[in-house]
Amino acid sequence: MSSEKPGNSRGEGPTATACAPGSKARVRDRIFETACDLFYRHGIHGVGVDAIVAEAGSNKMSFYRSFESKDALVIAYLREQEREYWAWWDAAVARFPGDPRRQVEALFEAQLEIAKSNNCRGCALGNAAVEISDDEDVLSNLVRAYKDQVRTRLHAMARAMGARDAESLGDALMLLLDGGYFTRLIFPRGSGPISAALPAARALVAAYLTAD
Amino acid sequence: MSSEKPGNSRGEGPTATACAPGSKARVRDRIFETACDLFYRHGIHGVGVDAIVAEAGSNKMSFYRSFESKDALVIAYLREQEREYWAWWDAAVARFPGDPRRQVEALFEAQLEIAKSNNCRGCALGNAAVEISDDEDVLSNLVRAYKDQVRTRLHAMARAMGARDAESLGDALMLLLDGGYFTRLIFPRGSGPISAALPAARALVAAYLTAD
DNA sequence: TACGTGAGTTACTAGTAAGTAACATGACGG
DNA sequence: CCGTCATGTTACTTACTAGTAACTCACGTA
Numbered sequence: 001m002s003s004e005k006p007g008n009s010r011g012e013g014p015t016a017t018a019c020a021p022g023s024k025a026r027v028r029d030r031i032f033e034t035a036c037d038l039f040y041r042h043g044i045h046g047v048g049v050d051a052i053v054a055e056a057g058s059n060k061m062s063f064y065r066s067f068e069s070k071d072a073l074v075i076a077y078l079r080e081q082e083r084e085y086w087a088w089w090d091a092a093v094a095r096f097p098g099d100p101r102r103q104v105e106a107l108f109e110a111q112l113e114i115a116k117s118n119n120c121r122g123c124a125l126g127n128a129a130v131e132i133s134d135d136e137d138v139l140s141n142l143v144r145a146y147k148d149q150v151r152t153r154l155h156a157m158a159r160a161m162g163a164r165d166a167e168s169l170g171d172a173l174m175l176l177l178d179g180g181y182f183t184r185l186i187f188p189r190g191s192g193p194i195s196a197a198l199p200a201a202r203a204l205v206a207a208y209l210t211a212d
Numbered sequence: 213m214s215s216e217k218p219g220n221s222r223g224e225g226p227t228a229t230a231c232a233p234g235s236k237a238r239v240r241d242r243i244f245e246t247a248c249d250l251f252y253r254h255g256i257h258g259v260g261v262d263a264i265v266a267e268a269g270s271n272k273m274s275f276y277r278s279f280e281s282k283d284a285l286v287i288a289y290l291r292e293q294e295r296e297y298w299a300w301w302d303a304a305v306a307r308f309p310g311d312p313r314r315q316v317e318a319l320f321e322a323q324l325e326i327a328k329s330n331n332c333r334g335c336a337l338g339n340a341a342v343e344i345s346d347d348e349d350v351l352s353n354l355v356r357a358y359k360d361q362v363r364t365r366l367h368a369m370a371r372a373m374g375a376r377d378a379e380s381l382g383d384a385l386m387l388l389l390d391g392g393y394f395t396r397l398i399f400p401r402g403s404g405p406i407s408a409a410l411p412a413a414r415a416l417v418a419a420y421l422t423a424d
Numbered sequence: 425t426a427c428g429t430g431a432g433t434t435a436c437t438a439g440t441a442a443g444t445a446a447c448a449t450g451a452c453g454g
Numbered sequence: 455c456c457g458t459c460a461t462g463t464t465a466c467t468t469a470c471t472a473g474t475a476a477c478t479c480a481c482g483t484a
Contacts, residue, residue: 026460026461027460027461042345043257043342043343043345045255045257045258045343046257046343046345048440048441048442049441049442049443050440050441050442058461058462059461059462059463060442060443060444061444061445061461061462061463062460062461062462063443064442064443064444065460065461069442069443070441070442070443122342126394126397126398127342129397129398130255130334130339130342130343130397131255131257131258131342131343133254133255133258140398143398144398147395147398147399151404151405165411167408168408168411168412169408170405171404171405171406171407171408171412172388172405172408172409172411172412172415174391174395174405175387175388175391175392175395175405175406175408175409175412176384176387176388176391177391178390178391178394178395178405179386179387179388179389179390179391179392179394180387180391181394182338182390182391182393182394183359183386183387183390185338185341185342186338186341186352186355186356186359187359192363192383193363193382193383193384193386193387194383194387195383196379196380196381196382196383196384196387197384197387199377199380199384200380200383200384200387200416203384203415203416203419203420204412204415204416204419206419207415207416207418207419208415238430238431239430239431260470260471260472261471261472261473262470262471262472270431270432271431271432271433271434272472272473272474273431273432273433273474273475274430274431274432275473276472276473276474277430277431281472281473282471282472282473
């Protein structure tokens, strides 16, 4: 996911992920978008405040006028990634209302599509889970809630299909999905095992729908 | 993977992963084992040389007498993780010689077993792939080679089963495997979707073995 | 006893990161 | 024309990290 952000730049005040209520606009957005991009590409630990503001053509003071701390920025980043992810998910799913089987297929199709692009580095939230240590409560709770919701949604879809063991099918689909994100870090474009995700998902769904 | 190291401490000279040929023994091993443990638990970027030597009850000078640099240590760490991983893999597979279908099941059984333990933090090599940037050639080549071999082995097993589309089946199994490692970071013990990996693998194998 | 060696101690350099203070500039509205 | 507000600039503090220098200690062996 990730890649380019939607067009919330300029024109409608503070973004949904802001920190202060009636605050700045211009520079903050520029810094934030740059930060999202860099965090996604190089990881959270791998990008410093200096690098962000330099890339954004700004400076540290402007940064700290818009963000309380780097931690606050990271949280905003993760929230934004989550927002974009669900937007992407909903868009994929919305094409087949009432047809959970096609919806699942659409998800895997869309995932492969993104994985083929150059700037895909897997799942931003999942990657963050690797970087952060367990005692960073705010961050890990955020990621945990996200992953929980992925799982819940897949369970629901499996249930809507009338699968024999909806929990298990949903979990299996989640493994395929996350396996795709994880392996995408190593295998460029669509060259990794991710290209097998869609047929595997189809086969799994079929297997869990037939009584055995 | 990871958890406790095998007993290569003391008695047979330098370890397989050493850097200098006829070098030290005692302190080096202590530091190395500590480093492996800390790297695995907190990530490579998350652990400094000071923390390692402190935890090992040693000091920085002794560290730099045994290791050329932190980078060298990281490389040794990844090599060691890879060695342990294949030892684990071979052990799981060796229980069912000539029966690739049972071998695959054994892998997923063993994976779940480890995932249930407290100190499991998923796949060390895969996690490293998240942390390192693409331009760190030595490290990313190391991880890439490892992932390639996982894939190759799964392809071979799928082929040995006589699967219709062995490449696709092998890839799908890899997605399940890596999905399990990835999600394990968030879901403690066996609570995540990883518990669905074995039945899903079974179902996939069955689906790819029957002519459709 | 003397000496070599593996290991610990202290103290340092250099670089980088987060975060802050004080001041400068430039545009825009009244 | 003046003030204000958003932004840029320079320079700093603090803390941490990789890596090194110089010295000391303890132990085993010739």
